[in-house]
Amino acid sequence: MTRAVAKLLDPKLRPFTVMAGAIVFLGLLDRGTGYFFSIGTIFSVMQLFATFGLVALGLGLSILIREFDLSVAGIVGLAGCIAVMTGVGNPWLGLVLGLGAGVVSGVIQGLIMTRLHLSSVGVSLGGLLTLQGLTYVLTDNKTVAYPNIAVSLSLNAPIAHLISVRSAACLAVFVVAALAMAYTHVGRDVIATGSDRRAARVAGLNTDRVVIGVFAASGASAALAGVLLSYSLGAASPVALADVLAPAAAAAIVGGVSVVGGRGSPMGIAAGVMTLCILRSGLSAIGVEPYVHDLVTGSILIAIAFLDAPELARRVTAWRLARVERQALARKSS
Amino acid sequence: MSGVSLRSRLRLRGLRARHLVLAIRVAAAAAIAVFALSTPGFTSPLSINALLNAISFIGCVAVGMTFITLTGNIMSLCLGATVSASALVFLASLSLGVLPAFGVAIAFGIVVTAAQGALVGYIRANPILVSIAGLSLLLGGAAFATGGQRIYPGGEGLQVFKGRFAGIPIEALYFFATVVVGQLVLSFTRIGRDMVMVGSNLRAATAAGVDTAAAITMAYVIAGACSAVSGVLLAARYGSGDMELGSGYDYTAIAAVLVGGTAIQGGAGSVVRTLLGVTAIAIIEVVLLLRGFSQQLQYLVTGLIVLAVIMLHTLGERR
Numbered sequence: 001m002t003r004a005v006a007k008l009l010d011p012k013l014r015p016f017t018v019m020a021g022a023i024v025f026l027g028l029l030d031r032g033t034g035y036f037f038s039i040g041t042i043f044s045v046m047q048l049f050a051t052f053g054l055v056a057l058g059l060g061l062s063i064l065i066r067e068f069d070l071s072v073a074g075i076v077g078l079a080g081c082i083a084v085m086t087g088v089g090n091p092w093l094g095l096v097l098g099l100g101a102g103v104v105s106g107v108i109q110g111l112i113m114t115r116l117h118l119s120s121v122g123v124s125l126g127g128l129l130t131l132q133g134l135t136y137v138l139t140d141n142k143t144v145a146y147p148n149i150a151v152s153l154s155l156n157a158p159i160a161h162l163i164s165v166r167s168a169a170c171l172a173v174f175v176v177a178a179l180a181m182a183y184t185h186v187g188r189d190v191i192a193t194g195s196d197r198r199a200a201r202v203a204g205l206n207t208d209r210v211v212i213g214v215f216a217a218s219g220a221s222a223a224l225a226g227v228l229l230s231y232s233l234g235a236a237s238p239v240a241l242a243d244v245l246a247p248a249a250a251a252a253i254v255g256g257v258s259v260v261g262g263r264g265s266p267m268g269i270a271a272g273v274m275t276l277c278i279l280r281s282g283l284s285a286i287g288v289e290p291y292v293h294d295l296v297t298g299s300i301l302i303a304i305a306f307l308d309a310p311e312l313a314r315r316v317t318a319w320r321l322a323r324v325e326r327q328a329l330a331r332k333s334s
Numbered sequence: 335m336s337g338v339s340l341r342s343r344l345r346l347r348g349l350r351a352r353h354l355v356l357a358i359r360v361a362a363a364a365a366i367a368v369f370a371l372s373t374p375g376f377t378s379p380l381s382i383n384a385l386l387n388a389i390s391f392i393g394c395v396a397v398g399m400t401f402i403t404l405t406g407n408i409m410s411l412c413l414g415a416t417v418s419a420s421a422l423v424f425l426a427s428l429s430l431g432v433l434p435a436f437g438v439a440i441a442f443g444i445v446v447t448a449a450q451g452a453l454v455g456y457i458r459a460n461p462i463l464v465s466i467a468g469l470s471l472l473l474g475g476a477a478f479a480t481g482g483q484r485i486y487p488g489g490e491g492l493q494v495f496k497g498r499f500a501g502i503p504i505e506a507l508y509f510f511a512t513v514v515v516g517q518l519v520l521s522f523t524r525i526g527r528d529m530v531m532v533g534s535n536l537r538a539a540t541a542a543g544v545d546t547a548a549a550i551t552m553a554y555v556i557a558g559a560c561s562a563v564s565g566v567l568l569a570a571r572y573g574s575g576d577m578e579l580g581s582g583y584d585y586t587a588i589a590a591v592l593v594g595g596t597a598i599q600g601g602a603g604s605v606v607r608t609l610l611g612v613t614a615i616a617i618i619e620v621v622l623l624l625r626g627f628s629q630q631l632q633y634l635v636t637g638l639i640v641l642a643v644i645m646l647h648t649l650g651e652r653r
Contacts, residue, residue: 060413068462070585116645119598121408125589126641133634141630213640238630246411250466289484294474301467302453309457 008152011263011306015256020137020299022275026282033286039161046167047156048277053170053270054225055244058175058218060252060269065194065214066261067120071109072222073245074131075102079223080230081139084146087231091151095227102223102249103216105131105147110212113321120215135238143237152234170182173224177266195262242272251276257309275300345545349613358646366614373621385613385620389573390505391564393612395583396590398560400608401553402429405519406600407454407461409588412468413561416446417580419472420565422480425487425575432494433523436566443562444555446472451554462601476577484576487590495570505646512560516605525552534601590615593643615640 008017030036035229055072062069079098087094109127113120146152155166163171181187192200193210203206230236255272257264283293306312370376397414402410424439450468453459497504515584519525531539540546561580569575594611596603618639622632 025594112645118645122644123600123641125585125592126637126644128585129637129640130634131635131637132630133630136630136633139630141628241622246466246469249411249462253460253463259462288365289478291474291477294470294477296474298467298470298474301463303471305453305459305463305467306457308463309453309459311456311458315457 002281006266008311010218011256011258012265012268013028015254015268015275016022016095018254018304019271019275019278022278022282025043026278028288029288030286035287036282036287041281042162043158043164043284044281045274045277046163048281049270049273050164050167050170051225051229052244052277053246053273054221054228054314055248056251056255056273057174057266057269058221059248060255060257060264060272061177061190061221061224062259063252063257063259064264065190065211066197066259067113067124067211067214069106069109069120069124069185069215069218070245071105071124071131071139072218072248074128074135075105075219075222076226076229076244077236078105078131078135078138078226080236080246081135081144081238082227083227084144084230085138087151088146088148091148092233094231095224098227099223102217102219102221102226106215106217106219107212109219110215113215114208114211132238139238141238143235146231146234146236149234151231155228155232164232166232169228170225171270173221174266174270177221178270181266186213191262215333247276250297254300254304260310355647361487362643362646366617369632370617370621373624375624376621381620385616386503386506387580388616388619389612390503390509391568392583392586392590393424393509393609394512394560394567395580396587396594396608396612397512397605398557399584399587399591400516400594400603400605401520401529402461403588403591403596403598404533404600404603405529405550405553407550407553408598408600409462409584409591410447410465410557411462411584411586412447412450412472414466414580414583415469415472415476415577416558416561417565417568417583418575418577419443419476420484420562421448421569421575421579422476422577424562424566425485426479428487432492436495437588439569440559440562442564443558445558445563447554447558450550451551451557452547454554455550463561464576465566473577477572480576483511484574486574492570492573494569505571508563508567508649511564513605513609516556516560519556520605524547529553529576532600559571586615588642592647593640595647602643614643 007013026036035041039255055076058067058072062072075093079102083091083094083098085094105127109120109123111119113123156164158164159168168309181190189200189205189210192203192205193207193214200210226236250263251273252269253259253272254275255264255270256268259271279296279300280293283296284290375381395417399409402408413518420439420443424435427435427438430438430462437594440575446468447509450461453464454461480611495508499507520529528539528544528546529552531542531544531547533547536546536643539549541605565575565580568579572579591603591608592598593614594603594607594609596607596611616634618636619632622635627635
């Protein structure tokens with residue numbers, strides 16, 4: 001019994017356990033009214049998944065190699081604006097240019113970090129501010145409308161009432177990323193770089209190339225999220241997407257990406273994103289106040305931070321030993 | 335070739351590198367100064383006041399962030415929300431009188447971040463995850479308490495926190511006081527020295543008998559108090575508050591900390607450096623404004639300069 005529980009809480013399986021827990025929790029709250037277990041909820045969960053999922057994937061990959069790519073929040077906005085401004089006639093052109101911007105920004109930041117041996121937080125913070133500035137300049141500080149409504153409608157068109165074209169595209173990217181991580185040498189290289197960069201380098205791996213590649217992938221992934229979101233909203237604005245970073249980081253970590261590096265998988269990240277999306281749309285489907293969602297998410301994050309803390313076991317043992325000793329002393333004196 | 339000459343050569347190289355970094359820093363500061371002073375209208379009282387106001391609100395948060403960065407915990411994504419929430423607490427408790435409300439707000443800020451600091455310090459929980467959790471809980475709690483509305487209390491005596499004293503905006507005086515107190519704690523108290531040690535090498539500090547958990551918790555306590563000061567100043571300035579008040583301050587604050595030259599991996603830096611960082615960014619923004627750059631170009635140029643400065647700093651400090 002305890003072994004089964006331990007296995008469910010094992011870092012590899014835990015994201016899925018947490019996701020199942022969220023579904024059961026909401027099912028109990030719902031008490032058979034059917035607001036939660038409905039096709040509409042599934043569709044809205046998947047729409048949210050499409051918004052945050054790819055950003056979390058990019059950020060998660062960077063955490064996997066012990067870096068932290070803050071610039072994803074800037075790329076989402078920039079790629080969305082570029083796509084909306086260049087893709088009116090031909091949406092594919094906008095998509096390509098948006099993705100290109102993401103890749104270029106990732107490669108430039110990766111080069112700066114590896115050539116100059118700089119930390120990713122500083123460089124990608126500068127990158128974030130620069131990308132945001134660039135977005136403001138491109139859009140002239142205004143919301144840009146996307147007049148090609150046909151594209152917006154077709155991206156959000158439901159497939160079998162469950163997912164839209166947009167969320168299907170996101171799922172496809174996750175599947176490709178998972179396959180690449182599991183079955184190609186790219187995945188092994190990334191994990192090796194994240195686990196122990198020096199050892200990986202000694203073993204003959206060009207870790208600089210892995211870092212640059214991960215930042216390019218992270219940029220492309222965030223850019224795709226921005227392009228799809230802006231197309232489907234039919235508008236892009238330089239300010240609207242600033243709050244995407246915290247949920248994406250939370251999702252990646254709930255999804256089992258370890259901040260000490262080298263642990264995590266795209267499917268885990270998908271489960272982490274799904275958990276947060278299920279909570280958000282599930283709670284609003286049941287009709288609880290919106291603030292409950294923030295409180296529940298915060299509590300889950302605290303719980304994970306607590307359980308994952310490396311010193312927790314030592315502190316608990318020390319406390320138990322102290323208690324046993326105190327009891328022994330009390331017995332002796334009485 | 336003996337080891338002695340090799341060692342002396344290395345030392346010489348270290349010395350040269352340090353001089354080079356110093357020269358770059360002085361040159362950058364001089365460039366900003368020349369750039370500023372050659373801008374017509376920069377020295378007018380109006381623009382100096384705008385500058386002081388701009389640095390005061392964000393400056394307090396940046397001072398707090400300095401302590402978190404110094405102890406090796408990178409950054410907190412929760413300080414902006416702490417600013418807004420303590421502004422709300424201040425406004426809500428104004429009926430007790432201005433000074434008690436100030437105390438309540440500071441205490442609130444401290445409780446919020448001390449809880450996070452304890453998690454990070456005592457069981458080494460991940461600082462970024464803990465701060466995101468704190469952010470969610472604060473947002474949810476505030477929406478629960480205010481119903482998502484802006485609050486406008488009718489309070490008297492807010493003059494203590496706004497207006498001018500001897501021609502200087504009072505907000506700036508509070509900010510400078512925060513800087514002085516912060517630097518004194520860092521340089522002249524035992525726990526301040528402990529924080530730097532913890533940041534530069536946690537294991538060595540533990541082995542040396544430093545109470546690392548207490549040092550980290552204290553760093554978060556200071557960060558909370560500083561953010562609450564900023565929240566109170568903002569609340570007094572606008573006379574109303576909501577959770578948008580301090581949003582985005584986290585990123586501006588960490589940018590100021592890094593531009594000032596505090597190392598992102600912790601263990602090296604100071605509050606005075608952060609003061610310089612905040613001032614440099616604010617000067618650049620005011621100068622761009624005075625030179626007629628559009629708002630959007632200001633964002634872009636500031637971003638590029640921050641990126642460049644961060645690169646220059648870490649370039650000199652790498653080993």
